[in-house]
Amino acid sequence: MYFPQKRITIYAGHYGSGKTNLAVNHALALRRTGKRVKILDLDIVNPYFRTQDSEALFREEGIELIASEFAGTNVDIPAVPAAAQSAFDDRETPVIIDVGGDDAGALALGRYQKTIREENNYDMLLVINRFRPLARMPEEAAEIARSIEWASRVPFTGIAANSNLGGETDAETILSSEGYTLEVARLLGLPVVYRAARADLATALRHRLERIQPVEITGKVWF
Amino acid sequence: MADKVLVKGNEALGEAAIAAGCRFFFGYPITPQTELSEYMAKRMPKIGGTFLQAESEIAAINMVLGASSAGARAMTSSSSPGISLKGEGISYIAGSDLPAVIVNIQRGGPGLGGIQPSQSDYFQATKGGGHGDYHLIVLAPNSVQEIVSLTFDAFDLADLYRMPVMILGDGMLGQMMEPVVFPEHSERVLPEKTWATDTTKGLRKKNIINSLYIKPDVLEKINFERYARYAEVEAKEARYEGYLLEDAELVITAYGATSRISRNAVNALRAKGIKAGLLRPITLWPFPKDAYKSAAKTAKAFLTVEMSMGQMIEDVRLAIDCLRPVHFCGRTGGMIPTPGEIEAKAEEIARDF
Structure with a gap:
C-alpha cells in the first residue's frame, strides 16, 4: 500500500482531479488494516460531489465521517462542520482530509494550518489529472499547487498521480501521463507518492510503473 | 485541441462557446452552473475575450443585448431562479431580433427551490418566460459531448435566425464529467450582420436596435414577419x-x-x-x-x-x-x-x- 501513513493526510488539487475518490479509497484502505479512521469533508466549494456521497459505505465499514450537516442537501452555504476541530484535537486517530478544489477550496484548510504544522505529522498530496482542462500543462498544475499553498498556508509533501478519462481510462491513458506527472513533480520539487489506477489496470501496469496504487471508483453514479 | 479531455458539463459549455467564437460572457454565480462562470473568468482574459461578473442576472442579460447589438457573439448563463430574472431581457432580445445564447442549468423549484437537478423549467423555456409573442430555440443535450456540439449549433442558429437560443440542461449534466473531444467548429454559412450597430464609417445610415413600436399596425407587421421566420425554424430545425x-x-x-x-x-x-x-x-x-x-x-x-x-x-x-x-x-x-x-x-x- 502506497497511501501515506502519517496521522493526517490531506488531499488537495484542481477541481475534478479526483481528490474525493482518492480520499475515500485511502480511508477504506487504512480502515481495512484494522485502524480507527476519520474522514473530514472540508469541501465548501462544490455542493454536488462530496465524501458525503459515500456515507452508506462509511457506515458499513466503520469509518467516522465529519461533514457539514448541509452536505448533500439543498443548502449550498459554505459551512465548515463544527466537529472538524475534533479531527485536529484528537491526535490519536488517523484522519483523511478532503479539501475543495483549487485555491478557493483550500482557503477552508487555512483555518487549521497552525495546528497541522505544529503537530507536524501530516502529508498533503497534490492530486493531478492531465486530462482536466486548465491543468493540462505541467506549468498550469504547478501554478494551481502554488495557489493552493498560498491560500491554505500548508506546503504540499507529495503528488498523487490520478490521470484518467473516467470510464474510458485504459493502461495507455496512465502510461502516457507519466511524462506529465514527472514534470509536475520536478517543477514543484515533490516526490510522486503513488499513481492511482483501477484494480484491473494496476495489475497490468505493475511492472511498467513504480508505486501503482489500486483504487476503486466510489461515490455518485447517475447512469 | 483534438485530444480527449475529462470535462464537466459546465466547463464544456464554456470551452465550446469560446471555440464557437464567443468573446463576451456576462455571468452571475448560482449553483449548479457556477463552474461555467468561473471557467469563463479564467479563460476569457487569456484569449482576449471579456468576462464580466454582472451585479445581477438582470444586468447580465442586458449586457448580452448590448454586445449582441454591436454584432458580437455573446452568452450568459444561470440556473432556474436566475433565468426568471432574465425573463424581461430575453423578451427584449427576441423583440429586437438579436442573436444570443442563454444557458439554463436547471435546479428544483419553484421559488428558491433547491440546488439539485430538475427539469421543471420546460414550460418557461418553450412557452415563454418573458412576455409577448416570441419563441426561443431550445436545445436539450444529454451528454457532455453533445453539450459541445449543441453549443456550436446554438451560436450558429442564433445568428442564422436572429433569435435567442437557450441551452436547457440540468444540475446532473452541468456537474457530471465525461471524456470529450472539442472538434474544430465549422460554421454554417451565415448572413452578414448588416443590422449591427457597429461603426457606419460614414458609408451607410446608422442602425438602430429597438423593440418599441409606436404604431400597433407596425408592431403587428413585425410580429407577423417574426412568426414567418419561426415557421421556417419549425420546418427546418426540429431534431x-x-x-x-x-x-x-x-x-x-x-x-x-x-x-x-x-x-x-x-x-x-x-x-x-x-x-x-x-x-x-x-x-x-x-x-x-x-x-x-x-x-x-x-x-x-x-x-x-x-x-x-x-x-x-x-x-x-x-x-x-x-x-x-x-x-x-x-x-x-x-x-x-x-x-x-x-x-x-x-x-x-x-x-x-
Missing part, C-alpha cells in the same frame, strides 16, 4: 434521436439527463420482452412533432419521463393529437427517477397491451 422505435409498442420519451436513465430502462424492458423504444427530442422548440406522429403508428402508448410534475407531456399529447394514451413518470424537487421506477411504470402500462 430528435430515436432508439429501438421501429417496432416499439411503448414509446418512452425524455430529454436531457432523464433520457439517459430512460435508455437504461428501455434496454431492461426489452430484455423482459416488452417492446419499448426511446424518443428523445434534441430540440424542445421546435418540438419534433413529426417524429412523434410517426412513432404513434406502432405505439400503443407513450410514457414521458421528466424531472418535473409533467410539462413536456403536454407537447407529446399535442404532437400525436391525443391518438394514444400518454402516461407520466417523474420526480421533482431535485429527486432523480431511477431506471427501476421507469420500468415498473412501463410494465404496468404494458399489462394492458
Whole structure:
C-alpha cells in the first residue's frame, strides 16, 4: 500500500482531479488494516460531489465521517462542520482530509494550518489529472499547487498521480501521463507518492510503473 | 485541441462557446452552473475575450443585448431562479431580433427551490418566460459531448435566425464529467450582420436596435414577419434521436439527463420482452412533432419521463393529437427517477397491451 501513513493526510488539487475518490479509497484502505479512521469533508466549494456521497459505505465499514450537516442537501452555504476541530484535537486517530478544489477550496484548510504544522505529522498530496482542462500543462498544475499553498498556508509533501478519462481510462491513458506527472513533480520539487489506477489496470501496469496504487471508483453514479 | 479531455458539463459549455467564437460572457454565480462562470473568468482574459461578473442576472442579460447589438457573439448563463430574472431581457432580445445564447442549468423549484437537478423549467423555456409573442430555440443535450456540439449549433442558429437560443440542461449534466473531444467548429454559412450597430464609417445610415413600436399596425407587421421566420425554424430545425422505435409498442420519451436513465430502462424492458423504444427530442422548440406522429403508428402508448410534475407531456399529447394514451413518470424537487421506477411504470402500462 502506497497511501501515506502519517496521522493526517490531506488531499488537495484542481477541481475534478479526483481528490474525493482518492480520499475515500485511502480511508477504506487504512480502515481495512484494522485502524480507527476519520474522514473530514472540508469541501465548501462544490455542493454536488462530496465524501458525503459515500456515507452508506462509511457506515458499513466503520469509518467516522465529519461533514457539514448541509452536505448533500439543498443548502449550498459554505459551512465548515463544527466537529472538524475534533479531527485536529484528537491526535490519536488517523484522519483523511478532503479539501475543495483549487485555491478557493483550500482557503477552508487555512483555518487549521497552525495546528497541522505544529503537530507536524501530516502529508498533503497534490492530486493531478492531465486530462482536466486548465491543468493540462505541467506549468498550469504547478501554478494551481502554488495557489493552493498560498491560500491554505500548508506546503504540499507529495503528488498523487490520478490521470484518467473516467470510464474510458485504459493502461495507455496512465502510461502516457507519466511524462506529465514527472514534470509536475520536478517543477514543484515533490516526490510522486503513488499513481492511482483501477484494480484491473494496476495489475497490468505493475511492472511498467513504480508505486501503482489500486483504487476503486466510489461515490455518485447517475447512469 | 483534438485530444480527449475529462470535462464537466459546465466547463464544456464554456470551452465550446469560446471555440464557437464567443468573446463576451456576462455571468452571475448560482449553483449548479457556477463552474461555467468561473471557467469563463479564467479563460476569457487569456484569449482576449471579456468576462464580466454582472451585479445581477438582470444586468447580465442586458449586457448580452448590448454586445449582441454591436454584432458580437455573446452568452450568459444561470440556473432556474436566475433565468426568471432574465425573463424581461430575453423578451427584449427576441423583440429586437438579436442573436444570443442563454444557458439554463436547471435546479428544483419553484421559488428558491433547491440546488439539485430538475427539469421543471420546460414550460418557461418553450412557452415563454418573458412576455409577448416570441419563441426561443431550445436545445436539450444529454451528454457532455453533445453539450459541445449543441453549443456550436446554438451560436450558429442564433445568428442564422436572429433569435435567442437557450441551452436547457440540468444540475446532473452541468456537474457530471465525461471524456470529450472539442472538434474544430465549422460554421454554417451565415448572413452578414448588416443590422449591427457597429461603426457606419460614414458609408451607410446608422442602425438602430429597438423593440418599441409606436404604431400597433407596425408592431403587428413585425410580429407577423417574426412568426414567418419561426415557421421556417419549425420546418427546418426540429431534431430528435430515436432508439429501438421501429417496432416499439411503448414509446418512452425524455430529454436531457432523464433520457439517459430512460435508455437504461428501455434496454431492461426489452430484455423482459416488452417492446419499448426511446424518443428523445434534441430540440424542445421546435418540438419534433413529426417524429412523434410517426412513432404513434406502432405505439400503443407513450410514457414521458421528466424531472418535473409533467410539462413536456403536454407537447407529446399535442404532437400525436391525443391518438394514444400518454402516461407520466417523474420526480421533482431535485429527486432523480431511477431506471427501476421507469420500468415498473412501463410494465404496468404494458399489462394492458
